[in-house]
Amino acid sequence: MAIHERGTKWRRARIGLYVVATAYALVSLLPFIWSLYTSLKPTSEVFQLLVPWHTLTVSSYASILHDFPFARWFVNSLVVAVIVTVGNLVVNTFAGYAFARLKFPLRGFLFYLFLGIMMIPGQVVLVPIYIILVNLGWINSYAGLTIPFLLSSTMVFLSRQFFLGIPKELEEAARIDGVGHWGMFFRIMLPLSKPLLAAQTILTFQGNWNSFLWPLLIGQTTSMYTLPVGLNSFYGQYNAYWNSVMAGMLLLTVPMMIIFVIFQRQFVQGVASAGLKG
Amino acid sequence: MAVSVQPSRVWRYRWRRSDVDQALAGYLFILPALVELFVFLLGPIVYAFVVSFKHFSYLDPLDAHFIGLTNYIHLFQDPVFLRALWNTTVYALVVVPVQTALALFLAVVVNRIRGKTVFRVIYYLPSITSTVGVAVIFGFLFQPNGLLNRLLFLTLHIQGPDYFNSPVFALPAIMVVAIWTTAGQFMIIYLAALQDIPTELYEAAAIDGAQGWQTLLSVTVPMLKRTTFLVMVLGMIGAFQVFDLVYVISGNSSLPQQDTMTVVLDLFEKGFRTMQMGYASAMGFVLFAIILLLTLIQQLFLGREDS
Numbered sequence: 001m002a003i004h005e006r007g008t009k010w011r012r013a014r015i016g017l018y019v020v021a022t023a024y025a026l027v028s029l030l031p032f033i034w035s036l037y038t039s040l041k042p043t044s045e046v047f048q049l050l051v052p053w054h055t056l057t058v059s060s061y062a063s064i065l066h067d068f069p070f071a072r073w074f075v076n077s078l079v080v081a082v083i084v085t086v087g088n089l090v091v092n093t094f095a096g097y098a099f100a101r102l103k104f105p106l107r108g109f110l111f112y113l114f115l116g117i118m119m120i121p122g123q124v125v126l127v128p129i130y131i132i133l134v135n136l137g138w139i140n141s142y143a144g145l146t147i148p149f150l151l152s153s154t155m156v157f158l159s160r161q162f163f164l165g166i167p168k169e170l171e172e173a174a175r176i177d178g179v180g181h182w183g184m185f186f187r188i189m190l191p192l193s194k195p196l197l198a199a200q201t202i203l204t205f206q207g208n209w210n211s212f213l214w215p216l217l218i219g220q221t222t223s224m225y226t227l228p229v230g231l232n233s234f235y236g237q238y239n240a241y242w243n244s245v246m247a248g249m250l251l252l253t254v255p256m257m258i259i260f261v262i263f264q265r266q267f268v269q270g271v272a273s274a275g276l277k278g
Numbered sequence: 279m280a281v282s283v284q285p286s287r288v289w290r291y292r293w294r295r296s297d298v299d300q301a302l303a304g305y306l307f308i309l310p311a312l313v314e315l316f317v318f319l320l321g322p323i324v325y326a327f328v329v330s331f332k333h334f335s336y337l338d339p340l341d342a343h344f345i346g347l348t349n350y351i352h353l354f355q356d357p358v359f360l361r362a363l364w365n366t367t368v369y370a371l372v373v374v375p376v377q378t379a380l381a382l383f384l385a386v387v388v389n390r391i392r393g394k395t396v397f398r399v400i401y402y403l404p405s406i407t408s409t410v411g412v413a414v415i416f417g418f419l420f421q422p423n424g425l426l427n428r429l430l431f432l433t434l435h436i437q438g439p440d441y442f443n444s445p446v447f448a449l450p451a452i453m454v455v456a457i458w459t460t461a462g463q464f465m466i467i468y469l470a471a472l473q474d475i476p477t478e479l480y481e482a483a484a485i486d487g488a489q490g491w492q493t494l495l496s497v498t499v500p501m502l503k504r505t506t507f508l509v510m511v512l513g514m515i516g517a518f519q520v521f522d523l524v525y526v527i528s529g530n531s532s533l534p535q536q537d538t539m540t541v542v543l544d545l546f547e548k549g550f551r552t553m554q555m556g557y558a559s560a561m562g563f564v565l566f567a568i569i570l571l572l573t574l575i576q577q578l579f580l581g582r583e584d585s
Contacts, residue, residue, distance in 0.1 A: 013490060014390070014391065017387050017390055017391050018391055020387050021384075021387050021388060021391060021397050024384060024387075024401065025397060025400045025401070027458070028400050028401050028403060028404060028458075028462070029400055029403070031404075031415045031416070031419055031458075032403065032415070034415075034418075034419065034425055035414075035415050035418065038418065047421075047423050047424075049425075049428055090310065091310040091311050091314060092311065094307040094308065094310060094311065095307065095308045095310070095311035097307055098303075098304045098305075098307035098308045099308070102300050102301075102303055102304035102307065103297070103300055103301065103304065104300065104301035104302075104304030104305055105301060107304065110312070113315070113320075114311070114315065117315065117319055117320070119566075119569065119570055119573050120319075120323060120566055120569075121515075121518075121519055121562070121565055121566055121569055123519065123521075123542050123545055123562055123565060124323060124326055124559075124562035124563065124565065124566050125318070125319065125322035125323055125326055125562075126545065126546070126549055126558070126562065127326055127329065127549050127555045127558055127559050127562070128321070128322035128323075128325040128326045128329070128559075129318060129322050130336075130549075130550070131325075131336065131555075132317075132318075132322065134336075147318075148314075148317075148318040149318075150310070150314050151310075151311055151314035151315060151318070151319070156311060180299075181299065181300065181303035182303070185307070206406055209408070210406075210407070210408035210409065210410075210411075212408070212409060212410050212521075212522045212525075213521055213522065213525075213542075213546070216525075217550065227408075228408050228409075228410040228411070228522075229410075231408075231410050231411065231414065232410050232525075232526050232529070235410075235414055235417070235526070235530060236529060236530060239417070239530060242418055245414055245418070246414070246415075246418070248414075249411045249414045249415060252408050252410070252411050253407045253408060253411045256406050256407065256408070257403060257406065257407075260399070260402070260403070260406045261399060264395070264398070264399050264402075267402070267406070268398065268402075268466050268469075268470075271463060271466045271467065272466055272467055272469075272470035
């Protein structure tokens with residue numbers, strides 16, 4: 001009888017868990033669904049809770065793509081995020097490998113320098129980097145939006161941890177076969193580091209795609225806005241047109257969601273390892 | 279003995295050459311990172327530190343001159359900065375514990391049921407969403423006649439406020455949005471940590487007669503102490519740097535900016551709207567000091583735990 005009692009109790013508890021989990025799933029999803037619904041309503045009807053199905057329209061999407069430079073902002077965001085991601089992959093993975101597997105003078109000191117930098121908030125260098133970019137003539141340019149952001153100390157650290165975990169025997173065997181330092185990295189280590197590269201790609205792309213403060217500062221004319229900056233400016237001027245604002249918001253967020261759903265395992269591993277080891 | 283000396287000498291000679299090779303390769307591999315580090319981080323930090331002791335405006339660079347600690351002293355007499363510091367502290371002290379508790383709660387719930395992956399994806403969606411996007415979404419939901427107030431009226435017959443334009447509700451509403459955004463991210467960290475708790479512990483607890491809540495409090499929570507600490511510190515560091523959300527929301531609010539002013543927003547305004555760049559740099563270092571303090575507290579506690 002005791003066992004039976006525990007069984008029903010457990011079943012009831014499990015149903016409770018599902019109810020709670022589903023309720024929070026709604027909290028998580030409803031704002032997005034509501035925004036999607038709003039983007040399809042005619043401008044005059046955005047504050048109607050429900051509108052007849054046949055009045056739903058995609059005209060707000062046509063409007064933001066046709067009458068406003070959302071397409072340009074989308075391309076800017078994409079170009080910047082791709083360059084920054086590729087650059088980070090090279091810069092951080094190279095550095096992480098060197099710190100893990102190559103001996104050179106000052107290695108320890110330099111590594112601690114990178115670690116120490118991790119603690120400094122980016123906002124500290126807002127003013128100096130702005131001045132540097134002005135002097136280089138990089139304000140309002142792709143160079144300004146990308147080149148200062150190719151290093152992530154956190155990713156250098158994660159890469160180092162990853163390469164430290166690859167067995168030494170593998171390296172020794174390759175060395176006996178006459179593989180040099182470059183070959184070692186490109187032919188032996190790189191093929192083994194797919195999980196590292198995947199996590200890094202996804203986290204860097206996401207961070208840059210959503211980045212706001214720096215592009216706000218660096219992109220100064222409409223044609224050099226990235227999507228978040230463009231959306232903010234559109235929102236400021238046309239916030240009566242909630243359907244168009246929401247269409248723009250979805251243009252910004254849906255691509256990231258698609259990438260996330262496809263690569264969610266790598267996302268989760270990346271966040272967990274950056275969080276737990278960092 | 280004599281036999282073993284000879285090969286080791288040859289060995290040593292060979293190693294010297296390859297040591298140089300290796301050092302060269304090492305420097306080549308870290309070169310891009312070093313250039314980035316010196317040009318876009320270390321150099322600027324030193325520059326910012328120097329500028330923080332100067333009166334310096336980008337508009338009038340010739341007028342720049344050292345004023346010692348004046349910027350720092352002035353900061354702590356500046357009502358706008360003090361308000362920003364107060365708002366940010368309150369924000370951090372509310373957001374961090376709530377989002378941590380919510381993240382732990384969600385992780386424990388999701389860990390025990392089927393469809394873990396689906397729930398994990400859904401809960402994490404707000405975290406991958408651009409903060410500007412999130413600000414826009416809630417800008418609409420929190421309208422006086424937006425979805426939240428309509429639902430409140432339909433279910434409880436309460437007339438909700440105009441959240442982001444109310445001096446009382448604006449900051450709390452921003453906190454709610456922040457919690458909604460980050461809870462999923464920390465849930466992921468908790469979920470990963472939950473997998474590391476040995477099942478023997480749960481079995482032992484079950485044998486001792488622990489059930490449901492008891493197991494949670496006597497096994498799960500203590501075993502996750504380290505993770506909780508990490509999540510709190512990461513959350514604190516993030517909270518003190520809050521910018522995007524308040525920038526977009528306060529930029530579209532009729533409230534005086536002070537009501538939702540935060541440290542980084544103030545830094546941005548002083549540095550690039552009124553061009554008081556020395557002053558803004560000093561603010562950056564105060565922020566750095568706060569974050570350093572939080573990190574040191576983390577190191578201190580976790581270090582003690584390890585030893």
